[in-house]
Amino acid sequence: MTWIIDGLKDIHDKDIIHRDFHSGNILIKDTHNFCIGDLGLCEIDDGKSVNEDKKVFGVLPYIAPEVLKGQKYTKAADIYAFGIISYEIITGLPPYCDIPHDQYLALKICEGLRPQSKNYHVPQLLSDLIKQCWDADPLKRPSAEKLKNMTSKLFVDISADRREQNLFSNRDPDESGISKQCAQADKLNKKVAQNSSKVTYQTHPQAVYTSRHLNYKSLLSSEATHKFDIPESLHFDLDNFDIYEEDGDDEPKILEPEDDNLNA
Secondary structure, three states: OHHHHHHHHHHHHOOEEOOOOOHHHEEEEEOOEEEEOOOOOOEEOOOOOEOOOOOEEEOHHHOOHHHHOOEOOOHHHHHHHHHHHHHHHHHOOOOOOOOOOOHHHHHHHHOOOOOOOOOOOOOHHHHHHHHHHOOOOHHHOOOHHHHHHHHHHHHHHHHHHHHHHHHOOOOOOOOOOHHHHHHHHHHHHHHHHHOOOOOOOOOOOOOOOOOEEEOOOOOOOHHHHHHOOOOHHHOOOHHHOOOOOOOOOOOOOOOOOOOHHHOO
16 A cells, blocks of 8 residues: 555656546556556646536546546545555455446445445554545545555554564554554454455456446436435445454444445
C-alpha cells in the first residue's frame, strides 16, 4: 500500500488525475517496486467539479459515487479507488465479485454500499484508513500526501517492532499499535490454511473488471435514486465468502457501511 500510494502521490503532485485507477493498472516489478500504468485517460486537474458530458469510463467497483452521479473526476476520486484497492490487497477478494456489475450495484454504491467481508479480520488502523478513503464526501477523503505519511508511519512502526522482537524475543508489541493488531489478525486469518492454501471465491459471470463506458446518469439522478426499486437479486451478503471457521464470540475487525440500513 505504501508504494502504491507513493506512485499516486507522484501523479497528483503533477496536478494529474488518473481517472481509471484500479488493481488491474498496478504493475509489480518486484516485492518493493510497483508502477501505476494505463495513464491514457488521465487529465490535468482544472478545479472544476462538473462532468459536463456525464460520460463515465472505468471499472464500476472502483468508481467514486460522485462520479457515478455525474460529477467530475477529481483527485479525491482516485483516493476512493485507492481505498477499494487497499481492501482488495488486504482481503484477497475482488470487490463485489459475487454480484452483477450493473446499474443496480451503481445505485447501491451511491447509497453508501462498500465492500465488506464479515469473516476476514482486518487490523483496525488499516480499516479506519480505508474507510477514510471511500468516504461518501470527497472533501473528507485524505490527500495522497497524507496517505503516504500515514502508511509510511505504519510501515516504520511495524519494522521497528520487528527489530525489537528480534533483540528481545520475549517482548510483545504495543497492544494499541499496528503490530499487535496485525499479529491478532494474522492469527485469526491463518485458519484458512486448514482448508485451503489460498482464499477461494467464485466470480459472478456479470462481474466485470475491465474498463468500459458506463451510462447510469438517468438512473442516478436525484429523483430516480429515491424512486427506483432495488431487485431482490442485489440484496446480498458477502457471508458466502465463509472461508474461515467461527472463532468463539470474537468479533472480527470488518469493513462495513456506516448505515446499517444498507446491509441488505
